[in-house]
Amino acid sequence: MKDLHNILTEITQLTNKIETNYPELYRSLDENPLTLPVSKSPHMDKKVMVEYLESLKQLLGHYIEEEKIKNQ
Template structure:
């Protein structure tokens, strides 16, 4: 359970960083309450959340790399 809590904290910190430092990227995440699962018990375990965290990290890394290349 502590691992899941740590992952959720990392997701929160990363999305807050994206929202603050890269608002144009944050808008493209398209995350809002309307996109949350509607089923009563969606499958959201540690593995799923870890994969989501990794995808956010990759998205941010790719975005930063692209913008560094554009400025060069």
């Protein structure tokens, strides 16, 4: 299993990729319920960060699929 440093690095790289290649999606990241913590003061441990990374991957994957459908 990945250590927290590697997870944070992957989150940063994925976020940078979204910002660079999909700016319209990047603008909505701070408004997306998938990327917002549920509790007022969430405990940011390894499990939470892995879940966040997975939500970013899913969000990007869905966005890319929707764009493919739109452009057909």
